[in-house]
Amino acid sequence: MGAAADKLMSKVAAEDRFDYSAAEVRDLQVQALNERFQERRNAIKLLKMRAEEAGIEEITSLDDMVGLLFPHTAYKSYPESFLMDERWDRLTKWLGTISPHPIEGVDLEGIKDVDDWIDRLAAKGYFISCSSGTTGKSAMLIASQKDMDWSKIDTVNVFAWGSGVKPARDRMMVGCAPVATVPKNKTISEAQVAAFSNPEWPRWDYPVPPITVGSLTKMVVMRKKMAEGSARPDEIAEFEQTSGERQKILDDAIVSTAEAIIANRDKKLMVAGLWSGLYAVAKAVRDRGYSAKDFDPDNCIYVGGGLKRAQLPADYQQFVHETFNIPEGRHFQNYSMQELNSGMPKCREGGRYHVPPWIVPMILNQDGDALLPVDINGGKVEGRAAFYDLSLDGRWGGIITGDKIELDYSPCQCGNKGPSITDNIARYADLQGDDKIGCAGTIDAYVRGMS
């Protein structure tokens, strides 16, 4: 591990971690990036290829990094047939092209399904998290035990900083979202329970079967078969029925969670979920005649992820906050993504997402191939977000996202001098959804009912 990176990462729990201006830490960050590059360049095949192509031997500025950042799609670049045809040896080999640590000693004999494969990898310290994609491929992000250990600390710090809630183990935690059983989510959830949950009040788990990678894969496989035309009508009918049953379970979960919240309304609560689920539960609570006046004025809320294209009324946040009596000072938002290992919490005074010194933000042009010029002494720049997260150990920390963000190098109203992100994050995919019409296309356009 490099000295510069260690120095930056040592701020993980520092009170003033968001108060380092970019100018102050930039030299150290560039040194740290070079340390990581030198450690990894021969270890990660894809990185080696990129470095050779770009002719980069050493990182001396952020510009040198641009060609070495991986697009977020890099983690779904595996041939889908490996997954469909359950070729675990091939998938494992693919993981080897993006992992800095050689993947060794994993027993690949008699693997039942993808969940089993992931378990076998986890047993050897290779933790795979998958992004949920029902229409396309899932991204497979590999991480190490060090990454899990880091997440455990970071998630609690991020929430405490962003919400002002002290980890005092005095709350009842209520889950309002189906949990994907990937190692990172499990780790985060456990760390939060340990920090915030009253040991005498067990966490309320959203009563739905967990979303496993295997269950997501089934949907992806089905979609592919539908596209190919190899899905038989009986298979589609069965799939439709299963989807219907699953929907019923989801609908019931909203009701029973709302009832659990009402039954425990005398306790100090921490509700957690995605906006769509939180909104649905809040609505069910209101429908039963309960609202802010019935709940503890010190309740808090943990929101993960964005809207994920859920259609909600314009005032959904206010509605949720008011239902559970979440006071103004307890609102919490975090900007992060599966691809990163650390969070960027929103401050309550300035409403900006704050970037810690061990994450190096880079704003690129829309194509993601050049750094946009900006004055790091107080300037502002808008474009495609890219980050290097120095805290990542189990994979390359450099990632180009699909998000359009505005990065502000001027001090925030909250008093912190570090770089921060304006609260107007958008996805390029949503911005470009215009009339992209052509006569050329694929069979995907002919698949109905799975998006």
Add this chain to the structure above:
Amino acid sequence: MNAQVQANTGEPIVSAPIFVRGEVIEGSDIVHKSRDLGVTFSTANVPFDKAIPPRTEVPPLLNVPTSEIIDFLVETGQRLVAPDNAFVHECFDRMASTHILPREVIENVGKHAVSYLDRRILEAELRENFPDPRALDGWIPKQDFTGRKSFVRAYGPRLIHVLPGNSPGVAIKSIAQGALVKAVNLFKMSSADPFYTVAILRTMAAIDPEHPIVKSMSAVYWRGGEAAVENVLYRPQYFDKIVAWGGGDAINNVIKYLGPGFQLVSFDPKTSISMIGREALESEERMEEVASRAAADLMMLNQEACAASRFQFVEGPQELVDRFCAKFQRYIAERAAASGDIRPLAMDLKEQVETLMMLDDEFATWGRADGKGLVIRSEEPVDFHPINKIGNVVRVDRLDDAVKYVNVATQSIGFYPSERMADYRDALGAGGAQRVCPLGEVGPSTYGNPWDGMYPLHRFVHWMVNEDGIDPR
């Protein structure tokens, strides 16, 4: 012709005038960023009342004979290629700034498309689309076996054409076909090409601003999916049919508005493939020739066209197939270099290709992931869409093994050798394919032939009947 104005961001805004039944309207009500190059253009709002004549008016072209319409279209064609046509020149200047393909490619495509405005071709379209093309010009008397009499007319419909953005040629074809069926036409231009349709219509107006063809045509722009516009236009009270290209979101969006009296004629998004039999690998010379033909099919409109081949199923042992791949890549690269089109691969595509390169024991690649021509050999089709000069050669033991990959999205199948087409066409049809042709000839098609599984002109018209009692004899 038009001064360029600056957007807030400092980048230039290109003006895209609209055309409404003979009138050219400039405006900056809508400022839009074009999808592929990020160029911004400005255009006027749709003047609804002007663009949609009420149904109390008979279509302007109804009683203009098709022969006269053809005369006018042929003359338009000549004017479009005339060296002094300022509209077309200006248009290519503008298009070069919004289109993903280089100016020369667009210009060639535009010129090639004009060749459609040929009397013999237009007459062939009418002859093949209608059992009796005279039904377009008048009421055709009929009598059935009971002695009942009537008149039938291929009545001029009211059409909205949602034009694609990837093929300038579709604009010409749509205008010509809209004129041949005597329709009242509204063209919705795409953000990738908000210019060419208007240039054609302005050329027509320059010939005769009062001609009924000119009075039957409007070309406008709005952002696809804009409810404030589509909610107004997409009504049977105004239009009979919507003729739409594309799929996915573009079509899903249109479907919402369909209902009794407002129908969809869809030109679906398509993919094309090649099927190459073992005969191609018989000798070095044969391999060269076939590889060259395969590259021609792949490079159609630099692989932006629906007819451009994406997957090449090659029958034979790996060693021979690999030799074919090397030649194939060389021919693609030669064509790519000659076209001057040097777009890098999209990020995610590059990523996937490079992954295959790293997993080299199962896939083989020729060329690089740099947009200058690349061939990937695999045992089954790759799971991404080959585009920007990428061939995916899928090795098969027998061509029969390729048939299962044919589906309803398969447009053209370039076949080698031609003699084996007859053995396969029934099975290809069952899979949903649209056409099979000799390898290297995916571009040309017999004039007047069906397209997308239909005779489009026949679908466009509104068949109207005038019953006339029973013959007393």
